[in-house]
Amino acid sequence: MLSVHAFEAAFSPAECDAIVALARQEELADAGLVKNRSDHGLRRADLAWLDEREGGGWIMERIMRLVAEANRSHFDFALTEFGESPQVARYGAERAGHFAWHSDIGEGALASRRKLTLVVQLSDPSDYEGGALELQPDSHIRTADRARGSAVLFPSFVLHRVTPVTAGERFSLSTWVHGPAFR
Numbered sequence: 505m506l507s508v509h510a511f512e513a514a515f516s517p518a519e520c521d522a523i524v525a526l527a528r529q530e531e532l533a534d535a536g537l538v539k540n541r542s543d544h545g546l547r548r549a550d551l552a553w554l555d556e557r558e559g560g561g562w563i564m565e566r567i568m569r570l571v572a573e574a575n576r577s578h579f580d581f582a583l584t585e586f587g588e589s590p591q592v593a594r595y596g597a598e599r600a601g602h603f604a605w606h607s608d609i610g611e612g613a614l615a616s617r618r619k620l621t622l623v624v625q626l627s628d629p630s631d632y633e634g635g636a637l638e639l640q641p642d643s644h645i646r647t648a649d650r651a652r653g654s655a656v657l658f659p660s661f662v663l664h665r666v667t668p669v670t671a672g673e674r675f676s677l678s679t680w681v682h683g684p685a686f687r
């Protein structure tokens with residue numbers, strides 16, 4: 505099993521711009537304050553959920569196709585649904601936006617059933633400094649490609665982080681795929 509699967513061009517640059525514009529239609533929420541949690545130490549970012557925005561159906565269709573193909577060829581996990589809204593995150597240099605080492609499998613009905621995580625790079629590498637997406641599937645840390653529109657798909661238990669953004673702003677799109685427990 506390949507633990508991190510990379511897509512060179514999951515979305516075109518123009519499509520990435522359209523996704524960011526959709527997320528920006530309304531004010532983004534502070535990730536440290538949503539869902540009754542206060543964890544600025546772990547994550548400093550602003551979030552938008554695309555299922556709350558009109559006209560984003562094509563984004564989910566693309567994601568479903570990419571994930572289905574990659575799951576067939578690389579993971580072969582038992583998957584049942586995309587149970588959560590695609591999430592756009594903005595990491596800004598004004599508060600050193602970041603996300604500390606974590607796994608995406610958490611508590612709760614949905615987070616505990618996450619099996620695969622897809623993260624798409626929505627910003628041009630020249631738009632920001634820092635903000636590297638790093639993954640640790642084994643003793644070797646891998647850095648995700650920064651190219652706009654590229655993506656990584658990985659088992660949701662794999663540790664990953666986003667290093668602090670030191671200049672500009674970085675947008676990403678995260679989606680989770682759910683299914684029965686690993687066994």
Ligand SMILES: O=C(O)CCC(=O)C(=O)O
Pocket residue numbers: 591593603608623637664665666676677678
């Ligand atoms: O923004 C990223 O690159 C990663 C986001 C992430 O890890 C998450 O939303 O769980």
Ligand SMILES: [Fe+2]
Pocket residue numbers: 606607608621664
């Ligand atoms: Fe994550």
